[in-house]
Amino acid sequence: MNGANILFYLLAAMILGSGLLAVTTRQLFRAAIYLLFSLIGMAGMYFWLQYEFIAAVQVVVYVGGITVLIIFSIFLTQQAGEKMLVKKTGQQIFAAIAAFCGFALVMVQIVQNNFTATKNLSLSPSVTNIGNQMLGVDKGGYALPFEVVSILLLAALIGSIVIALRTPTQTS
Amino acid sequence: MNAIVLSGIWGVVMMFAGLFLKSSKQIQWTALLGIIALLVVSILDYQAHSVQAQTYFGMMTIDVYTSWFSILITACCAMYLLIFHKDIAAVGKNEAEYFALIFFVMCGVYLLASYSNLLILFLGIEILSIPQYILAGSDKENIKSNEASLKYFLMGAFSTGLLLMGMTLIYGATGSFDITSEKFVGQFEQLSSMSSLSFVGILLLLISFGFKVSAAPLHLWTPDVYDGSPTAFTPFMATIVKVSVFVAFIRLFHFSFGNVSDAWQIAIASMIVLTLIIGNVTAVYQQSLKRMMAYSSIAQAGFMLFSIFAVNSTLAYKGILLYSVVYSLASIGVFAVIIKMKDYTYDGFNGLAKKQPVLAFTATVCLLSLVGIPLTGGFFAKYFVLSAVVEQGKYIWIVVFAVLMAAISAYYYFRVIRSMYFKTGEAAMHTEPTTWDKTLLILNAMIILLLGVLPSLVFG
Amino acid sequence: MQKDGLEAIIMEICNPIIYHFLRSLKNNSQTITIFELQALFLRHFKKMPSQYYLFLSLALFCIGVMGVLMRRNAIIILMCIELMLNAVNLLLVTFSKMYNDPNAQLFVFFIMVVAAAEVSIGLAIIVMMYRKVHSIDVHILNRLKN
Numbered sequence: 001m002n003g004a005n006i007l008f009y010l011l012a013a014m015i016l017g018s019g020l021l022a023v024t025t026r027q028l029f030r031a032a033i034y035l036l037f038s039l040i041g042m043a044g045m046y047f048w049l050q051y052e053f054i055a056a057v058q059v060v061v062y063v064g065g066i067t068v069l070i071i072f073s074i075f076l077t078q079q080a081g082e083k084m085l086v087k088k089t090g091q092q093i094f095a096a097i098a099a100f101c102g103f104a105l106v107m108v109q110i111v112q113n114n115f116t117a118t119k120n121l122s123l124s125p126s127v128t129n130i131g132n133q134m135l136g137v138d139k140g141g142y143a144l145p146f147e148v149v150s151i152l153l154l155a156a157l158i159g160s161i162v163i164a165l166r167t168p169t170q171t172s
Numbered sequence: 173m174n175a176i177v178l179s180g181i182w183g184v185v186m187m188f189a190g191l192f193l194k195s196s197k198q199i200q201w202t203a204l205l206g207i208i209a210l211l212v213v214s215i216l217d218y219q220a221h222s223v224q225a226q227t228y229f230g231m232m233t234i235d236v237y238t239s240w241f242s243i244l245i246t247a248c249c250a251m252y253l254l255i256f257h258k259d260i261a262a263v264g265k266n267e268a269e270y271f272a273l274i275f276f277v278m279c280g281v282y283l284l285a286s287y288s289n290l291l292i293l294f295l296g297i298e299i300l301s302i303p304q305y306i307l308a309g310s311d312k313e314n315i316k317s318n319e320a321s322l323k324y325f326l327m328g329a330f331s332t333g334l335l336l337m338g339m340t341l342i343y344g345a346t347g348s349f350d351i352t353s354e355k356f357v358g359q360f361e362q363l364s365s366m367s368s369l370s371f372v373g374i375l376l377l378l379i380s381f382g383f384k385v386s387a388a389p390l391h392l393w394t395p396d397v398y399d400g401s402p403t404a405f406t407p408f409m410a411t412i413v414k415v416s417v418f419v420a421f422i423r424l425f426h427f428s429f430g431n432v433s434d435a436w437q438i439a440i441a442s443m444i445v446l447t448l449i450i451g452n453v454t455a456v457y458q459q460s461l462k463r464m465m466a467y468s469s470i471a472q473a474g475f476m477l478f479s480i481f482a483v484n485s486t487l488a489y490k491g492i493l494l495y496s497v498v499y500s501l502a503s504i505g506v507f508a509v510i511i512k513m514k515d516y517t518y519d520g521f522n523g524l525a526k527k528q529p530v531l532a533f534t535a536t537v538c539l540l541s542l543v544g545i546p547l548t549g550g551f552f553a554k555y556f557v558l559s560a561v562v563e564q565g566k567y568i569w570i571v572v573f574a575v576l577m578a579a580i581s582a583y584y585y586f587r588v589i590r591s592m593y594f595k596t597g598e599a600a601m602h603t604e605p606t607t608w609d610k611t612l613l614i615l616n617a618m619i620i621l622l623l624g625v626l627p628s629l630v631f632g
Numbered sequence: 633m634q635k636d637g638l639e640a641i642i643m644e645i646c647n648p649i650i651y652h653f654l655r656s657l658k659n660n661s662q663t664i665t666i667f668e669l670q671a672l673f674l675r676h677f678k679k680m681p682s683q684y685y686l687f688l689s690l691a692l693f694c695i696g697v698m699g700v701l702m703r704r705n706a707i708i709i710l711m712c713i714e715l716m717l718n719a720v721n722l723l724l725v726t727f728s729k730m731y732n733d734p735n736a737q738l739f740v741f742f743i744m745v746v747a748a749a750e751v752s753i754g755l756a757i758i759v760m761m762y763r764k765v766h767s768i769d770v771h772i773l774n775r776l777k778n
């Protein structure tokens with residue numbers, strides 16, 4: 001047990017613990033905060049894996065963007081302290097068992113699977129490399145998905161406006 | 173490739189059309205112009221790629237099959253827009269945005285037809301889904317439409333999560349996202365070389381696929397969503413989108429996972445049996461025609477699943493092409509009649525034949541085609557997918573079962589015909605069809621009848 | 633290459649982050665190159681088998697799935713879906729590290745973009761729904777059925 005392991009276990013406990021709390025707590029606002037901690041733990045894990053740029057994007061997009069968006073909509077739709085109704089215990093047990101069985105199944109497969117090491121040269125995940133590949137137009141470049149994802153964002157933008165815009169009859 | 177670019181650009185054009193064009197008529201004409209241009213461009217694409225396949229960025233491979241499918245699906249979409257453009261504009265006051273979203277969906281359709289990388293499959297499915305959540309909820313005053321939108325969104329997002337997990341596990345087993353790469357092909361060469369990790373991945377992909385095409389037992393969202401969405405958008409979701417998801421997954425399952433079909437065929441077989449039973453039996457009990465069509469689309473998905481099931485069969489791809497065209501046109505034809513009515517229940521259709529003989533006739537042709545009566549396109553569509561199963565030689569009993577289920581489906585389709593022709597009633601109309609509408613509906617019915625005689629027209 | 637005592641201890645006991653920090657302090661150091669750092673990291677990565685990362689991300693994914701099946705609140709379900717997507721991201725990064733393949737890393741960015749788009753759409757739908765029904769309980773939808 002050295003420092004590296006300890007850090008990993010701490011981060012993993014943070015991710016899993018707050019993730020579990022986020023899905024089980026009965027207060028909506030608390031769930032959002034637990035989600036926030038889980039996502040921060042995830043960013044820490046990326047740092048530890050030396051994917052600094054992904055870690056930074058994780059903090060900006062998930063922690064700074066998505067969670068704040070969720071908290072906003074909680075305030076728009078609910079009183080913060082209100083307790084939520086839960087499903088019947090039978091359904092809850094069923095859900096837990098189903099999730100656990102799926103987990104066990106996949107885990108058994110992964111333990112049995114022997115991953116073949118590749119002889120790729122290690123490529124540093126620097127921002128320069130990411131940018132070059134993201135906009136590369138040769139084989140293996142990601143220019144096409146980059147453009148496609150921009151169309152997707154445009155569609156989502158239009159859609160959100162169409163959906164969220166109040167129609168005049170609603171206000172009157 | 174040009175079709176993808178044009179559909180993206182035309183979505184933006186429609187957005188600006190909503191800003192600058194004041195009258196709704198002009199916006200509709202812009203959309204129709206766009207779909208016609210898209211049709212022309214996809215035909216040009218087909219001519220360009222008819223000699224040899226071309227790969228773009230190692231992400232997409234456009235060959236003669238995919239570009240031919242693009243033409244067919246664009247033609248179906250053109251038919252849909254021609255028939256429904258007034259109804260789409262009547263849904264709400266953001267009509268330009270609805271057309272823009274439809275063009276973005278078309279972009280996703282082309283991507284799904286020609287991807288060769290799992291990333292493009294993922295993005296294509298997302299571009300297909302996200303506009304649909306909006307279109308389902310576009311009738312904001314109607315609570316059922318809101319419900320449809322929320323339900324569709326939650327189910328769709330969940331299945332996206334499963335899809336991504338499946339892709340990641342397959343990546344973990346193969347080490348590549350490119351389905352044409354050596355590593356990927358080598359992994360799925362034979363059953364013994366496939367690792368168990370990719371088996372779980374394929375299973376997750378199948379579950380997510382079942383969600384998207386509403387195959388039982390993952391169909392639970394379908395009736396509510398199709399029933400709650402505005403009637404102008406339901407045929408779009410039930411036909412063009414669903415069919416292109418089928419074509420996308422056939423590409424993956426036949427060309428990549430074809431050699432390991434023993435691993436997943438049993439899952440598809442059980443899906444088919446459940447889908448056919450649930451879709452057909454539940455449809456019998458429906459009172460609303462729109463809801464009946466939702467269940468019928470589940471049942472028809474069961475038949476389309478046969479084309480995925482029949483791996484290593486030359487007829488499977490022909491079958492799905494014919495099935496998608498015929499099913500799309502027939503559903504569009506039926507919905508075009510439904511949307512003209514005031515009352516969507518069976519009783520609302522009583523006496524339609526006397527009042528509107530053209531509508532009743534075209535609806536009858538479409539319904540007969542959905543049953544699969546000879547001389548309509550539906551017969552050959554069902555014939556090809558079922559004979560594909562016979563050709564590959566395993567699980568023949570499913571074919572017998574499917575024929576039995578088609579007989580059950582005749583009951584609820586014929587019930588509509590009986591209401592229209594043999595019962596007397598008011599058949600109150602919501603909007604009176606114009607001569608233009610009638611011409612289009614007759615054209616639609618004629619195409620279905622023509623495909624019933626010459627099915628080889630869609631094989632290219 | 634021989635390292636002085638303190639550095640060796642830090643390398644042994646602590647993780648690459650602190651070592652990273654140390655490296656940034658001695659700016660023009662010739663003794664530690666980026667390759668050494670990577671080798672150092674790989675050693676630590678081997679110490680912590682990649683199975684652990686797979687375990688972590690699969691556990692998180694299953695927590696997300698469990699939440700989706702268990703909860704009735706639409707926003708909570710949305711949050712659970714976010715957890716699922718995050719688990720996929722972590723898995724992809726682990727595979728990327730394992731295979732030294734930058735493709736998986738780029739996939740992560742696309743997932744993040746799509747997740748952001750999906751959340752914005754979903755919250756817009758939920759808010760629209762709330763205006764109408766004044767509830768975001770998924771079960772209320774079933775009661776509305778005719």
